[in-house]
Amino acid sequence: NAGVMQNPRHLVRRRGQEARLRCSPMKGHSHVYWYRQLPEEGLKFMVYLQKENIIDESGMPKERFSAEFPKEGPSILRIQQVVRGDSAAYFCASSPRRSGRDNQPQHFGDGTRLSIL
Amino acid sequence: DAKTTQPTSMDCAEGRAANLPCNHSTISGNEYVYWYRQIHSQGPQYIIHGLKNNETNEMASLIITEDRKSSTLILPHATLRDTAVYYCIVRVEGNQGGKLIFGQGTELSVKP
Numbered sequence: 001n002a003g004v005m006q007n008p009r010h011l012v013r014r015r016g017q018e019a020r021l022r023c024s025p026m027k028g029h030s031h032v033y034w035y036r037q038l039p040e041e042g043l044k045f046m047v048y049l050q051k052e053n054i055i056d057e058s059g060m061p062k063e064r065f066s067a068e069f070p071k072e073g074p075s076i077l078r079i080q081q082v083v084r085g086d087s088a089a090y091f092c093a094s095s096p097r098r099s100g101r102d103n104q105p106q107h108f109g110d111g112t113r114l115s116i117l
Numbered sequence: 118d119a120k121t122t123q124p125t126s127m128d129c130a131e132g133r134a135a136n137l138p139c140n141h142s143t144i145s146g147n148e149y150v151y152w153y154r155q156i157h158s159q160g161p162q163y164i165i166h167g168l169k170n171n172e173t174n175e176m177a178s179l180i181i182t183e184d185r186k187s188s189t190l191i192l193p194h195a196t197l198r199d200t201a202v203y204y205c206i207v208r209v210e211g212n213q214g215g216k217l218i219f220g221q222g223t224e225l226s227v228k229p
Binding site for chain 2 (some may be wrong): 003005006031033035042043044045048055057059091093095105106107108109110111
């Protein structure tokens with residue numbers, strides 16, 4: 001029973017390039033959450049998606065960042081025109097339904113480490 | 118969601134019980150207590166959660182005080198692999214966003 005799969009595990013980009021981070025939720029999970037962990041800091045919520053819908057994007061930076069979770073395929077976190085400050089670990093979590101409802105915890109992947117040169 | 122307070126760090130001898138406290142004095146009646154841990158360079162790992170009754174699973178036990186203003190996570194026989202940052206999070210049932218709000222957590226060091 002595979003867990004949350006994230007790829008790539010490590011991603012190196014130069015300033016100004018685009019970064020695409022992928023997340024495949026656990027089987028049977030239709031809710032996805034993205035978090036960011038800056039160096040030496042705690043995890044911060046970014047965005048919560050259901051299939052084809054963004055439910056809460058209150059933690060997403062206003063520019064350059066976007067997320068999607070299409071009907072088919074993984075969830076994608078996209079960062080355009082990356083800057084040094086985007087260097088961080090990006091974690092994806094999934095739950096079978098809205099986390100909190102019916103006590104369904106979120107389960108996390110092992111993250112993508114993004115490094116900006 | 119209610120705010121939690123945890124000690125910054127703790128040590129525990131291998132084989133002994135690790136008791137990690139968490140204060141959540143402003144918790145509401147419909148907020149659950151969740152515990153996660155993060156081992157270095159890995160994603161957070163769900164451990165256990167509860168509302169008001171004590172809970173136990175294969176990983177740990179969760180003891181919640183009667184007034185629900187604090188709780189303790191117990192790892193009954195700590196091993197070196199339990200060295201991690203432990204996060205106590207309270208969140209409301211039906212939270213629209215579903216998000217988890219992580220604090221700084223407790224850095225637990227299990228020593229031989």
